[in-house]
Amino acid sequence: MAGGWLLDGQQLLMDAIMTVPYIAAMIVDKQGYVVFVNRTYLKMLKRTEKETLGKHVSEITPNSRTLEVLKTGKAIIGYYWPINGYEGVASSIPLFKKGELVGCLAYSIFLDVWDGKTLMENLVNELNVYKKEITSLYASKYTFDAIIGESQALQKVKKLACQVANHPDTTVLITGESGTGKELLAHSIHSASSRARFPFVKVNCAAIPDNLLEAELFGYGEGAYTGAKKGGKPGKFEVANGGTVFLDEVGDMSLAMQGKLLRVLQEKEMERLGDNKPIRVNVRVIAATNRNLEEMVEQGRFREDLYYRLNVVRIHMPALRHRSGDIPLLVKYLLCKLNKKLKTSVMGVSAPAMERIMKYSWPGNVRELENVLERALILAEMSGSKTITPEYLVLMNDRANASAVSFGKGLKALTEEFERQVIARVLEETDYNKMEAAIRLDIDVSSLYRKIKRYGLGIGKGAGV
Numbered sequence: 001m002a003g004g005w006l007l008d009g010q011q012l013l014m015d016a017i018m019t020v021p022y023i024a025a026m027i028v029d030k031q032g033y034v035v036f037v038n039r040t041y042l043k044m045l046k047r048t049e050k051e052t053l054g055k056h057v058s059e060i061t062p063n064s065r066t067l068e069v070l071k072t073g074k075a076i077i078g079y080y081w082p083i084n085g086y087e088g089v090a091s092s093i094p095l096f097k098k099g100e101l102v103g104c105l106a107y108s109i110f111l112d113v114w115d116g117k118t119l120m121e122n123l124v125n126e127l128n129v130y131k132k133e134i135t136s137l138y139a140s141k142y143t144f145d146a147i148i149g150e151s152q153a154l155q156k157v158k159k160l161a162c163q164v165a166n167h168p169d170t171t172v173l174i175t176g177e178s179g180t181g182k183e184l185l186a187h188s189i190h191s192a193s194s195r196a197r198f199p200f201v202k203v204n205c206a207a208i209p210d211n212l213l214e215a216e217l218f219g220y221g222e223g224a225y226t227g228a229k230k231g232g233k234p235g236k237f238e239v240a241n242g243g244t245v246f247l248d249e250v251g252d253m254s255l256a257m258q259g260k261l262l263r264v265l266q267e268k269e270m271e272r273l274g275d276n277k278p279i280r281v282n283v284r285v286i287a288a289t290n291r292n293l294e295e296m297v298e299q300g301r302f303r304e305d306l307y308y309r310l311n312v313v314r315i316h317m318p319a320l321r322h323r324s325g326d327i328p329l330l331v332k333y334l335l336c337k338l339n340k341k342l343k344t345s346v347m348g349v350s351a352p353a354m355e356r357i358m359k360y361s362w363p364g365n366v367r368e369l370e371n372v373l374e375r376a377l378i379l380a381e382m383s384g385s386k387t388i389t390p391e392y393l394v395l396m397n398d399r400a401n402a403s404a405v406s407f408g409k410g411l412k413a414l415t416e417e418f419e420r421q422v423i424a425r426v427l428e429e430t431d432y433n434k435m436e437a438a439i440r441l442d443i444d445v446s447s448l449y450r451k452i453k454r455y456g457l458g459i460g461k462g463a464g465v
């Protein structure tokens with residue numbers, strides 16, 4: 001079909017173009033007579049090859065700008081090209097041989113015709129597969145059934161959470177001590193809401209340094225900084241589109257980041273870093289903190305306007321010591337869960353061990369209970385016991401012990417004892433990450449190191465102090 005003046009390489013290219021289903025392509029010679037036309041073009045023209053080859057371009061497609069190109073020798077890229085009821089974007093490119101203009105290539109991409117449609121469908125299907133994968137990657141892991149406890153306090157929490165689940169746009173603030181199940185509750189709210197088939201994306205605001213947190217939340221554009229990924233990177237707000245963003249430890253966000261978050265919550269729109277294209281944000285925000293936000297607002301450490309934006313529905317997770325009636329149920333549930341995880345078969349807890357568990361104050365709440373039981377279970381299994389007895393329970397600040405220790409001690413010694421226990425607990429909870437522990441304790445890292453040395457707490461992972 002091509003004219004005889006084409007080079008071998010060009011011939012190969014033309015053969016390829018000939019078979020591409022969604023590109024309409026035509027070549028005319030320098031006078032404007034058709035010397036090449038592909039199948040897609042013929043379908044659009046509703047002509048046969050015989051009726052087209054050798055005809056003048058003005059007769060075949062009067063809206064083409066090919067003749068202009070033949071006159072000027074300059075390419076015209078991306079012009080509007082209506083033909084036979086279709087609308088396309090065409091380009092006309094001059095062809096030269098040994099510096100002399102020999103013709104013009106005109107082509108247009110039509111995605112709404114024939115195989116182009118199939119291509120589009122394939123792309124959409126592929127996109128849906130990726131969307132599904134992202135959703136399952138970020139699927140919420142828990143429902144309300146996973147929240148164990150029948151105390152009145154917990155029932156109240158679950159009832160309120162169920163109600164708010166039915167309002168998928170309402171921002172929720174979950175407060176409570178560390179380990180009380182705030183994240184568990186956030187997952188459950190998402191799972192019970194109409195956003196459940198979209199992602200649940202968690203961001204730990206305390207664990208990420210400020211300069212990285214912004215990119216984590218909002219993503220960055222291609223040219224945001226040297227070495228930025230091609231095409232940029234979506235932030236968690238974009239990934240969660242349609243679903244829920246869970247901002248854990250929101251009280252640990254810097255004031256600067258608080259301002260940026262507030263803007264997104266107010267305008268429901270954000271921009272990637274280094275990119276000024278606005279992106280619509282359709283997510284529910286659930287924030288959680290173990291800090292006293294009211295106090296932080298008073299001290300100027302938390303923005304009042306953001307506080308009100310987050311505090312639309314407030315759910316407080318009660319501390320375990322305030323609902324000790326839930327402990328037996330939790331122990332039963334956790335033993336079952338841990339036996340499965342550790343492939344052990346420790347069946348129960350002796351009455352004296354349960355008494356000790358019930359008396360303990362559980363400063364680390366359910367997380368601490370789970371950790372203590374895990375250790376006890378391993379110790380019991382190692383000793384061949386099927387029951388957890390008091391000697392397998394390693395408790396940090398047993399109330400009974402605390403009062404024994406406190407008896408006859410001065411305030412300074414008691415304060416130090418308390419400080420030691422708190423630091424030990426936070427270190428354990430943060431997996432001995434000193435940076436994170438220092439942030440949680442609200443002291444600087446150097447003084448944390450001094451205290452670790454002083455109290456002999458240099459145990460655990462990375463504790464090279």
Ligand SMILES: Nc1ncnc2c1ncn2[C@@H]1O[C@H](COP(=O)(O)OP(=O)(O)OP(=O)(O)O)[C@@H](O)[C@H]1O
Nearest residue numbers: 146147148149177178179180181182183184366367
């Ligand atoms: N009511 C509960 N029933 C069963 N498991 C629970 C319950 N509450 C908490 N847990 C378990 O305790 C652990 C800690 O819970 P979670 O991470 O939700 O607490 P959190 O309040 O978000 O803690 P932090 O403030 O430290 O992030 C998890 O393993 C969770 O599954």
